[in-house]
Amino acid sequence: MSTAPMSSPLLETAAAEPTAVTDPHFVRVALRSLRRNKVAALSVFVILVLAIVAIFAPLLAPHDPLHTFPSGLSNQGAPMPPGGKFLLGTDESGRDVLSRLIFGARVSLLVGVIATGLASLIGVLVGTIAGYAGGIIESILMRITDVVMSFPLLLFCIALIAVTGPSTRNVVMVIAFGYWTYLARIVRSLVLSLKEREFVTAAKTLGVPDLTILRRHILPHLAPAIVVYTTLGIASSIMIEASLSYLGIGVPLPQASWGQMINSGQQYYQTAPWLLIAPGICLILTVLSFNLAGDWLTDLLDPSDEVTRR
Amino acid sequence: MIAWFLRRLLQMVLVVLGVVTLAFIFSNIVPGNPARLVAGPQATPQAVQLIAHQLGLDRPVLSQYLQYMWRLLHGNLGVSYALEDRTVSSEIMGALPFTIQLAIGGVLVEILIGLPIGIIAAYRAGGFLDRALNIVALVGLSMPPFWLGLMLLYYLAYKVSLFPLNGTGHPLVWYLVLPSFTLGIGGAAFYARMVRTTMISVLRSPFIEFARLKGMPERRIIFRHTLRHVLTPVVTMLGMDLGYFLGGVLIIESVFGLPGVGLLAYSAIGTLDIPMITGTVLVAAVFVVVMNFVVDVTYTLIDPRVRLSRR
Amino acid sequence: MSQVPTPQQAPTTPPGGAPAGAPAGVHAVEVTDLAVHFRVRRGLGSVHTVRAVDGVSFTVGRGETLGIAGESGSGKSTIARALVQIHRPTAGSMRVGGREAVGLRGSALRAYRRRMQMVYQDPYDSLDPRMNVLRTIGEGLSVRGVARAEHRRQAAELLERVRLPETLLTRYPGQLSGGQRQRVSIARALAVQPEVIVCDEAVAALDVSIRAQILNLLKDIQQDSGISYLFISHDLSTLRFLADRVAIMYLGRIVEHGTATTVFAEPQHPYTQALIAAVPEVRTARVGSRPMLAGEPPDPASPPSGCAFHPRCPRATDVCRTTAPALRRKASGSLAACHHAADAPGGTA
Numbered sequence: 001m002s003t004a005p006m007s008s009p010l011l012e013t014a015a016a017e018p019t020a021v022t023d024p025h026f027v028r029v030a031l032r033s034l035r036r037n038k039v040a041a042l043s044v045f046v047i048l049v050l051a052i053v054a055i056f057a058p059l060l061a062p063h064d065p066l067h068t069f070p071s072g073l074s075n076q077g078a079p080m081p082p083g084g085k086f087l088l089g090t091d092e093s094g095r096d097v098l099s100r101l102i103f104g105a106r107v108s109l110l111v112g113v114i115a116t117g118l119a120s121l122i123g124v125l126v127g128t129i130a131g132y133a134g135g136i137i138e139s140i141l142m143r144i145t146d147v148v149m150s151f152p153l154l155l156f157c158i159a160l161i162a163v164t165g166p167s168t169r170n171v172v173m174v175i176a177f178g179y180w181t182y183l184a185r186i187v188r189s190l191v192l193s194l195k196e197r198e199f200v201t202a203a204k205t206l207g208v209p210d211l212t213i214l215r216r217h218i219l220p221h222l223a224p225a226i227v228v229y230t231t232l233g234i235a236s237s238i239m240i241e242a243s244l245s246y247l248g249i250g251v252p253l254p255q256a257s258w259g260q261m262i263n264s265g266q267q268y269y270q271t272a273p274w275l276l277i278a279p280g281i282c283l284i285l286t287v288l289s290f291n292l293a294g295d296w297l298t299d300l301l302d303p304s305d306e307v308t309r310r
Numbered sequence: 311m312i313a314w315f316l317r318r319l320l321q322m323v324l325v326v327l328g329v330v331t332l333a334f335i336f337s338n339i340v341p342g343n344p345a346r347l348v349a350g351p352q353a354t355p356q357a358v359q360l361i362a363h364q365l366g367l368d369r370p371v372l373s374q375y376l377q378y379m380w381r382l383l384h385g386n387l388g389v390s391y392a393l394e395d396r397t398v399s400s401e402i403m404g405a406l407p408f409t410i411q412l413a414i415g416g417v418l419v420e421i422l423i424g425l426p427i428g429i430i431a432a433y434r435a436g437g438f439l440d441r442a443l444n445i446v447a448l449v450g451l452s453m454p455p456f457w458l459g460l461m462l463l464y465y466l467a468y469k470v471s472l473f474p475l476n477g478t479g480h481p482l483v484w485y486l487v488l489p490s491f492t493l494g495i496g497g498a499a500f501y502a503r504m505v506r507t508t509m510i511s512v513l514r515s516p517f518i519e520f521a522r523l524k525g526m527p528e529r530r531i532i533f534r535h536t537l538r539h540v541l542t543p544v545v546t547m548l549g550m551d552l553g554y555f556l557g558g559v560l561i562i563e564s565v566f567g568l569p570g571v572g573l574l575a576y577s578a579i580g581t582l583d584i585p586m587i588t589g590t591v592l593v594a595a596v597f598v599v600v601m602n603f604v605v606d607v608t609y610t611l612i613d614p615r616v617r618l619s620r621r
Numbered sequence: 622m623s624q625v626p627t628p629q630q631a632p633t634t635p636p637g638g639a640p641a642g643a644p645a646g647v648h649a650v651e652v653t654d655l656a657v658h659f660r661v662r663r664g665l666g667s668v669h670t671v672r673a674v675d676g677v678s679f680t681v682g683r684g685e686t687l688g689i690a691g692e693s694g695s696g697k698s699t700i701a702r703a704l705v706q707i708h709r710p711t712a713g714s715m716r717v718g719g720r721e722a723v724g725l726r727g728s729a730l731r732a733y734r735r736r737m738q739m740v741y742q743d744p745y746d747s748l749d750p751r752m753n754v755l756r757t758i759g760e761g762l763s764v765r766g767v768a769r770a771e772h773r774r775q776a777a778e779l780l781e782r783v784r785l786p787e788t789l790l791t792r793y794p795g796q797l798s799g800g801q802r803q804r805v806s807i808a809r810a811l812a813v814q815p816e817v818i819v820c821d822e823a824v825a826a827l828d829v830s831i832r833a834q835i836l837n838l839l840k841d842i843q844q845d846s847g848i849s850y851l852f853i854s855h856d857l858s859t860l861r862f863l864a865d866r867v868a869i870m871y872l873g874r875i876v877e878h879g880t881a882t883t884v885f886a887e888p889q890h891p892y893t894q895a896l897i898a899a900v901p902e903v904r905t906a907r908v909g910s911r912p913m914l915a916g917e918p919p920d921p922a923s924p925p926s927g928c929a930f931h932p933r934c935p936r937a938t939d940v941c942r943t944t945a946p947a948l949r950r951k952a953s954g955s956l957a958a959c960h961h962a963a964d965a966p967g968g969t970a
Contacts (some may be wrong), residue, residue, distance in 0.1 A: 248456070
């Protein structure tokens with residue numbers, strides 16, 4: 001066997017294709033999957049449109065969302081129905097509903113993305129530390145997580161907002177402070193099983209420092225789970241923001257937010273139902289799109305498989 | 311087994327302690343002086359000081375905390391700032407029956423809608439009906455309950471006077487239909503998806519295959535063999551749902567004007583009645599913790615596999 | 622298979638053994654009375670101690686291969702993990718190149734780790750699926766302080782040493798076969814230029830044909846660089862092929878220890894005899910086909926009295942139930958812990 005000692009290993013059958021996430025051409029894989037999955041493609045499209053609307057709100061809105069139009073109220077002082085100058089009608093103060101919806105998208109997305117981002121950051125940090133360190137640190141962190149998780153999320157946010165006072169910043173903080181627990185639990189259990197994987201032990205025996213192991217071998221494997229739960233988290237955060245605003249303790253007036261538009265419109269629901277229908281549909285579409293996208297990402301990335309696969 | 315139970319019990323007590331502490335922190339981070347809120351804007355500084363003394367706000371935080379714990383041990387959640395001379399516990403007790411009715415209604419909706427949809431979807435897994443039902447379920451999960459409530463009121467109570475518009479009218483159950491539906495629909499969607507997943511994995515398991523090979527009729531396979539496995543996790547989740555409903559009822563009760571715990575908390579937000587808010591939140595959280603414990607224990611008693619995997 | 626040594630890469634792959642400072646003639650590894658105990662909680666308050674490894678001593682010479690065999694639960698993998706300091710020893714001493722390794726911390730521990738590397742059982746789990754071959758091997762090179770610009774060249778050389786083409790550098794583990802992965806695993810270990818490589822069931826998960834290739838490769842690497850192996854396997858035929866000396870473990874202790882030739886030809890301990898009898902390829906005429914091992918190994922948390930093997934031993938007598946036999950030099954020349962094997966004339970261990 002003196003000839004070509006290199007040839008034999010190559011003859012062994014090359015094993016399984018790389019999974020979606022290890023594939024360097026991840027974007028291409030994602031796009032291909034979107035082409036097959038029309039519902040997911042639609043949800044991603046809606047999210048993109050929402051993002052564009054939110055970013056370019058001042059350019060897209062036909063009117064100033066805060067301006068009270070004298071022509072926006074009927075002679076009896078009632079809101080104007082859709083049509084004419086005000087495409088989706090006006091609200092009880094004579095403001096343009098469409099413009100308020102457009103600016104409302106900004107609030108919803110901003111709150112949803114920042115709050116979930118913060119929550120993910122805290123959750124990943126707590127979960128990783130707890131899972132990797134183990135022992136007493138893990139016990140303490142996980143008991144704190146249990147405590148926060150015992151509060152129904154919405155009630156938790158309501159109580160915190162009630163005592164800190166409503167403001168957009170507080171809404172973001174409160175949601176982040178309530179939502180991190182979910183990711184912390186998931187990340188901890190993932191880290192616990194990753195820690196037992198031999199490639200982590202191998203890095204340890206090579207003499208690679210702990211922080212480098214975390215960065216190089218643990219965090220990348222958490223990415224699919226983080227992506228999936230952050231996407232789903234944005235849906236929940238937007239829902240909570242809307243609920244808080246509906247209860248009158250979310251984003252303060254006169255700033256437009258969908259939940260708060262429903263709140264102020266509900267007194268007129270008998271005469272001006274469009275005040276409820278339009279923001280409601282916006283909310284459903286947004287939350288549904290994020291939920292659908294999260295579902296699709298779960299199928300595509302399979303976050304649990306990534307960690308437990310052997 | 312007993313050791314596991316004791317450890318789990320200890321863990322529950324620790325979590326309850328944490329919950330109580332967090333609730334105490336909540337009621338102490340109020341910006342501004344709560345005594346001022348109680349006394350009202352016109353009160354003299356002396357009056358404010360007197361009230362602060364009555365509320366124990368002039369004492370060190372640790373002693374306030376200990377006093378708070380001591381009172382809680384006696385079921386005393388404090389006195390409402392807004393409703394004079396009313397204790398938070400008596401208010402909550404008075405409102406609880408309505409909330410319990412609503413919660414039971416919500417659970418019924420979850421089961422009656424969620425289970426059949428999940429089973430049908432699993433049976434048609436991958437097909438058109440399955441995908442359509444999945445989207446319907448996601449729409450259900452994505453619908454803001456307050457908006458759904460308002461829409462139901464508008465179309466089914468105002469446009470068509472099928473249901474009462476407001477409050478707790480006399481035909482006992484009638485006024486509960488719309489609120490229960492609104493409360494339960496999200497959970498129904500959740501269960502539909504969960505039941506579908508469990509059901510699919512059970513239907514693929516060897517013992518179902520064997521039953522089919524024996525020539526057992528499909529209906530018996532579903533009802534005799536599959537449902538049992540599907541129902542266990544559902545029942546577990548339902549136990550915890552009752553606790554989480556206490557969050558949902560706040561919105562539902564304020565939409566439908568039902569005088570339950572949720573409406574109590576909702577009006578407390580308006581008047582910044584901190585003891586009332588933290589009181590209701592605390593009750594909900596403790597309820598969730600206890601429910602978790604009960605569910606965990608019963609689950610372990612029923613299913614020995616869980617016990618083994620816990621070591 | 623391949624008897625031809627690979628071309629020696631003199632400047633970049635110096636023989637892995639003999640660091641400059643170490644005194645000559647010292648064993649590569651010298652383990653004395655090593656014990657690794659685990660505390661296992663069973664129920665509230667009751668803590669059991671599992672003596673996974675209990676008073677084990679052995680040495681591995683330079684360029685030598687020591688094979689350790691035993692059933693699962695015998696403690697052989699725990700020894701491997703203690704040597705690479707994944708488990709901390711409860712007691713005893715481990716000297717590598719003459720220097721004590723127990724109790725090292727921080728940078729001293731990381732320096733130690735470079736001298737003792739491990740190749741793992743599962744080729745599908747021991748490589749990070751998100752890192753390509755270059756980065757995987759590069760991780761070891763970085764630890765040794767090799768500049769990043771040098772990584773590609775040195776990694777390619779390491780691949781050549783494990784007989785893989787350079788083109789695999791950009792592949793991910795998912796694109797490699799089991800044998801290729803195990804070769805990459807070996808290359809990663811070689812990257813830090815260790816003196817000893819611990820192979821924990823390193824070929825157990827491979828197909829038989831590929832197993833032979835990897836074993837040959839390991840032998841060739843040893844001939845080139847004088848590296849020492851601690852080869853842990855439940856498969857006696859693998860050990861007979863590779864090991865110079867063998868230690869047989871049962872329930873955390875060594876029950877027989879000697880040169881591979883002697884142990885396989887004249888097993889002294891009934892347990893060794895049973896193990897050998899179970900493998901047709903290594904069974905010799907002298908051992909014959911004894912009855913198979915009956916029953917399961919006992920619970921390590923509550924080991925039997927006396928000789929731990931007595932409940933399963935066909936030759937067990939009263940003395941076995943009460944007194945644990947010491948590891949003594951037997952007539953064959955091996956060390957064995959059995960009351961019923963004849964001692965060497967006048968010899969103790």
